[in-house]
Amino acid sequence: MSKIRGDLNPPKYRESRGLWFATLDLGRGPDGKRRKVEVSSKTRAGCIQKRMARMKEIEDGTYTPGVKPTVGEWADHWCDEIASERVGPRTLANYRSYVRKHIAPHVGARRLDALSVDDVRALHRGMRESGVSDRTVQAVHNTLSKALKDAVREGVIAQNPCDRMDRPRARMQERGSYSRAEVRAILTTAEGDGPGEYSRWLAALTLGSRQAELLAVEWPRLDLDAGTVDVSWQVQQLPWRHGHGCACGPELSPRQCRHREPDAPSWYELRPAYKGTWFTRPKTAAGVRVLPLPGPLVDALRVWRDVAPTTSLGLVWPDNRGLPRLGREDREAWTDLCRRAGVRQLTLHSARHTMVSLLLDDGVDPEVIRQIAGHSTILSTRGYMHVSPDRARDALARLAG
Structure with missing residues (x-):
């Protein structure tokens, strides 16, 4: 030099x-x-x-010549050019929402290289004062930190102010699981709703698969003779973007574009289902898996298969039109089922926690549980494990003896 x-x-x-x-x-x-x-x-x-x-x-070697972008300009560029090729459509939609609703209004006009720790703290404070939850404040902070980390990597700024401060803390949410007695009450009630609903909730409680995975199951991916199910796809609603080279003006939204396409990176594997709903692959390779079916579920699915209406998509649990069952409708049906069963009102995701906890109670190896649940690491699985009071009492009795 x-x-x-x-x-x-x-x-x-x-x-x-x-x-x-x-x-x-x-x-x-x-x-x-x-x-x-x-x-x-x-x-x-x-x-x-x-x-x-x-x-x-x-x-x-940390100086970059030229006019520095604002935080808002860089955040938009990061979403469009960097994050869009790294994450799935739903995650990218969350990033864009965080930028639009929180980052841009609070620190978007700040020059990127002038952003300070105090500015980031002001962002946290402003979000909390507007009534935003601690969990959202944490998610927005993480998004901003990722964008700034890439700015450092590409030489746009010298350092990431988020690295010089603590990440905001969020209150841990209680993730409960149902007891065996509650599971029996739920299934007894579901049995009275017919074979379709019974098999749907039996699958949720015994397979522990994600909601989007079960709603995407197609009959050809069920092998009832072998007792297996392929849960390597999910059903999701994806945002739209303007088609390549379209002549739409700024007044038209991507949904109105005649050449619209799902806002997904080129590497993202998907299949069309219905309008804005798509079959997509899981987030990680660990999610691509074939699961064994317990005997009671095989029996329930045989009964359902014999009376299930034929649909063009071949879904096992579609809505009453034969189309993909919306997640919101599915969750509402679960809430109603738990109310009628007289059990605690836990989220549908708690059925996944329940499966993991019951397998743990039965002494199943955590690594086996991880593979069944489709977690990428055993640390993810541990967050789903809830030791029952009876098992904890037995363990402490053995320790005292």
């Missing part, structure tokens, strides 16, 4: 601007042109301080 000759150029005051200016002479670049960097401040001392800081950036 050419010698920096900033110390040979003392600050000069420009009355027309009311500022002190200093120039760093970086010598000639590869194109033969002289390269200069200018800094300014309201005071001579401040100008000298800025010049020294800029010289250090140049010497450390």
Whole structure:
């Protein structure tokens, strides 16, 4: 690198601007042109301080010439060009929502390289004052930190202010699971709703698969003779984007575009289901799996198969039109079932926790449970494990004896 000759150029005051200016002479670049960097401040001392800081950036290799984007501009660029090729459509939609609702209104106008720890704390404070939950504050912070980490990686800024502060804490949400008695009450009630509903909730409580995985199960992926089910697809509603090269104006939303397409990266594997609903692959390779079916579920599915209406999509548990059952409708049916069964009102996701906990109670190896649940790591599985009071009491009795 050419010698920096900033110390040979003392600050000069420009009355027309009311500022002190200093120039760093970086010598000639590869194109033969002289390269200069200018800094300014309201005071001579401040100008000298800025010049020294800029010289250090140049010497450390952390200075990037050109006008720095604002936080909002970088966040939009990050969503469109970086995160869009890294994550699935639903996650990307969350990122865009966090940027639009929280990051842009609070710190979007701040220049990216001027964003400070205090600015990020002000973002947290402003969100909390507007009534946003601690969990959302944490999610927005994580999104901003990821965007800034990529800005550092690409040389746009020198450091990520989120790395110099603690991540905001969020109150842990209680993730309960049902007891064996409650499971029996739920299934007894579901049995009176017919073979379709009974097999749906029996699958939720015994397979522990994700809601989107079970709603995507097609009859050809069920082998009742072998007693297995392929849960390697999910059914999801994906956001739209304008089709490549479309002539839509800014007044038309992506949903109105004649050439619209799902807002998903090129590597994202999906199949059309119905309108904005698609069959998609799980988030991780661990989610692609074939599960054994317990005997009672095989029997229930045989009964359901004999009376189930034929649908064009071949779904095992469709809605009454033969189309993919919406997650909201499915959750509402679960809530109603639990109310009629007289059990605690836990979320549908608690059925997944219940399966993991009951297998743990039965002494099943955690690694086997991990593979059944489709978790990428055993740490994820441990968050689903709830030791029953009886098992804990027996363990403590053995310890005392």
